[in-house]
Amino acid sequence: MTKQAAEQARRKRAAEEPGAGESRVAFGEREVEASEKPALVRDVFRSVAGRYDVxxxxxxxxxxRLWKASMLDRLRPRAGEALxxxxxxxxxxxFRILDRTEGHADVTVLDLTEDMLRVGRDRAVDSGRLGPLHWVCGDAEALPLPDASFDAYTIAFGLRNVTHIDRALAEARRVLKPGGRFLCLEFSRVVLPALDRAxxxxxxxxLPRLGGAVAGDRDSYVYLVESIRRxxxxxxxxxxxxxxxxxxxRYSNLSGGIAALHSAWRL
Incomplete structure (x- = not known):
């Protein structure tokens, strides 16, 4: 696909995507107004923040853990980079980025939910990671960050939760420096029939039962399962x-396509 054709496709898709108050979008097993989804997603992660990693x-x-290690292997972060x-x-x-760079990368963590960031900051303090870490509460579709300011952009198991995927991808490109790397780790489509059924x-x-028993929130995990399916x-x-x-x-399937790792560059 040529750059001109890619730009035309991007504009067409942006026009077709629902805007705030204009259409309804999927949220788990139901549909909601597009403008309502960010708050609903924030409520989900506010509810599960304390038990999210467990x-x-x-x-x-x-x-x-293996999937994330694969992501870091592909990223190969270096000291002095802004990620x-x-x-x-x-x-x-x-934390994985800091461990691989011996604490010499400058890492900004952005999340829609303050409760999730609070968990991260507490973990950083508890583990003695007090170096170049910045915590920002913000929306992936409208990053409160300057143009061309990062050497790499990563998102793991988060892209499926945004309301407008293409807006988030456009924002990823905007904040990357020329030559910057994009990496997305996300649940995907299983490519092995027997594994697919299991x-x-x-x-x-x-999963919903685990969510109810461990996180005390079955409904949030029904939403997360449905977000994977869609x-x-x-x-x-x-x-x-x-x-x-x-x-x-490029993309590579992990565990038979249960997850996939997509990579790209801003040139």
Whole structure:
């Protein structure tokens, strides 16, 4: 796809996406006004913030740690770089970046939910990570950050929660420096039929029960399961990343497609 065609596709998709007060969008198993979704998502993560990391281990049987390690292997952060982790409130990706750079990268963590950021800040203090960490409460669709200010943009298990995916992708490109890297780790479409059936049973029957028993919030995990189901498949997301103006887009399936890692560059 040429740059001109990519820009035309991006504009067409932006025009088709629902705007505030103009249309209804999916929120779990129901539809809501587009303008209402950010507050509802914030309520979900406010509810589960205190048990979010424990639930990640239970939901993925600990495999999310391997997926995140793969993300960091692909990123290869270096000392002195400025990196932005979006939807990373509890600090999991940011801490991994600091560990790999021996505390010499400048990491900004942005999240829609202050409660998630509070968990991350507390974890940073408890683990003695008091270095170049910045905590920002903000929206992925309208980042309160300057143009061309980061060497890398990462988002892990957060893109499916935004109301307008293409706006978030456009914002990712905006804040990246020329030559900057984009990485998105997200649940995706399982590509192995037998695994697909087992994963569907796990998601539909086990995860909401775990959410109720461990986090005390079954409904939030019903929403999270449904958000995974509605998220674009690997190839579609790759095309939307290209349409946002990012280049050299690639993706790799993890654990048979339960998750996928997309990467791209701002050139």
């Amino acid at each position: 639930m990640n281990d239970l939901m993925s049987l600990g495999i999310h 932005l982790d979006v939807a990373g409130g509890t600090g999991d990706i940011a 994963y569907a049973l796990w998601s539909d029957n086990v 998220f674009p498949a690997q190839a579609e997301l790759a095309e939307r990343i290209r349409a946002a103006g990012l280049e050299q887009v």
